[in-house]
Amino acid sequence: METNTKKYPFAFKITVVTSFVVMVAVNAFANILPFNGISTGEVSDSYPNLFAPAGITFSIWGVIYLLLALYSLYQFGIFQKKAVLDTPLYNKTGTFFVISSIANAAWIFAWHYKALALSLVLMLIILVSLASINTILIKADLTVKDKIFIKLPFSIYFGWITVATIANVTAFLVDIGWERFGLSEIFWTIAIILTGLLIGGFTAYINRDIPYALVLIWAYAGIIIKHVSDTGFNLSYPSVIITVTVAITLFIVDIVYIIIKMRKI
Template identity: 45%
Template sequence: MNKSRHVLYLSILNLLGFLATVVVNALASILPINGITTGELSDLYPNLFVPAGLTFAIWGLIYVLLGIFVIYPLIPSVRRDAQKIDFVRRIGPLFFISCLANIGWIFAWHYQIVPLSLVLMLVLLGSLLAIYLRLNTGKSNATRAEKYLVHLPFSVYLGWITIATIANATALLVDIDWMRWGLTQQFWAVAVIIVGIAIALSVLFTRKDIFYCLVVDWALLGILLKRLSDTTMADQNIVIATIVGLVIATGGVIAQLIRKKAY
C-alpha cells in the first residue's frame, strides 16, 4: 500500500471514529443510555472536585475542533499535499483508539461500572497524550494551519480529559467508600486542585500551550461556581485554593502572551 493511500484510509477511519463518538455521546443524553444521563450519574458520586454543570459545555467546543481535525486532511487540495497531511501518518491509529475508549467509557459509566470507566478513561488519556507528543505540540515548526487545525483540538481535548481523569478517579474512590487515610475530603480536594494546577503550569511553560492551560482554568472556574452554589458542601479552603489556582494559571497564560511565547 502506498503512503498516500495509507494516509487516506487513516483519515477515513478517523472520520468514522469521530462520527461514532458523537452519535454515542448524543444518545447518552437523548435516550438516555440505561435510563440515566451522564450528568445525573455524576450526582451519584458527590465530591468536592465536581464542577458546575455548565462547565461540561466545553464538550461542544471539543467536538467542533475534532470535527475540523478529521475533515481537514480529506479536503482535496490538502490531501494532494503530502507534507500538509503528514500529521495523519504520525498520529496513526491513536485517534481511532481514543474514539473507542471514549465510546467504551460512556457505556461503562452509564452502566455504573466505575472501575472499568476509569480504565477506559486512562486509555483515552494515554492515547491523547501519545498524539500530543507525536505532534510535538509547542515545540515543532508546524505551519499555522497545522497548529490551529490539528494541534489546537488536541490541546483542548487533552486538557479536559486530564481533569476528567482526576474526576473519574475521585468518583471511584467515592464508589468504594475510601476512608481517605483519615484525612478530610476538603484536604484531598485541595490536593487534587494543586496537582491539576501544577500539571497545567508544567505544560504551559514546557510546551507554551496556553490552550491546555485555559481548559484547566475553565475547569477550576466550574469547581469554584459549584462550591459557591452548593451550600451543603461549601468549603472556604477549596474556594481559596481554586481562586489562587485561577489567578496563577491565568497569570501564566498572560505572561506567555506578553512574551509572545504561546504557540
C-alpha cells in the same frame, strides 16, 4: 509542515472520521435514550464530591466536538489547497485519535453502567493517547493552518481530559468508599486541586500550550461556580473556593509567562 509525495491513505482517513462519528453518536445517544436510564451528568451526581464542577462547564464538549470535526475534515484537504499531507505525522496522530475515540465511546458505557474501575482504565487510555498526540505535534513543523486545525483541537481536548481524569479518579474513590486515611474531604479536595494545578501548569509550560491552560481555567471556574451557587454547595467550603481561586490565578500567571517566553523565541 513539509508534505510527502506519498498520500495519506484514504481508507485510514475514513477510519478516523468513522471513529469520530461513533464517539459523538454514542455520547449523544447516552443522554437521549438514555443508557441505563440515567444521563451522564446524573451518573456524576451519584458520586458526590467537592471537586466536581458545575454542569455548565461540560458545555465545552460542544467546542471539542466542533474542533475535532474540523480536524477530521482537514485531513481530506478541506481548508487547504491539496490533500497531500505529511503521512508519518497524520498516521501517528490519526492512529492515537482513533484509539482515543474508541476508548471514549467505551467509557460512556462503562460510566453509565457504573463500572467505575473500567471507566478509569478507559479514561487513562484516552489521556495517554492525547498526551502522545500532543508530544508528536510539539516536535512537528506545523503551518499556521496546521496549528488551527490540528494542534488547537487536541490542545483543548487534552486539557479537558486532564481534568476529567482527575474527576474520574475522585468518583472512583467515592465508589469504593475510600476513607481518605481518616483525613477530611476538604483536605483531600484541596490536595486534588493542587495536584491538578501542578500537573496542568507544568504541562502547559513545557508544551507552551496556552489553549490547554485556558481549558484548565474553565474547568476550575466551574468548580467555583458549583461552590458559590445556591443550587451547589452555597459557600459551605470557603477553603476550597480560596484554593481554586489561587489555582486559577497561578494558571493565568503561567499563561503570561508562556507568552513572554514565546516572544523571546
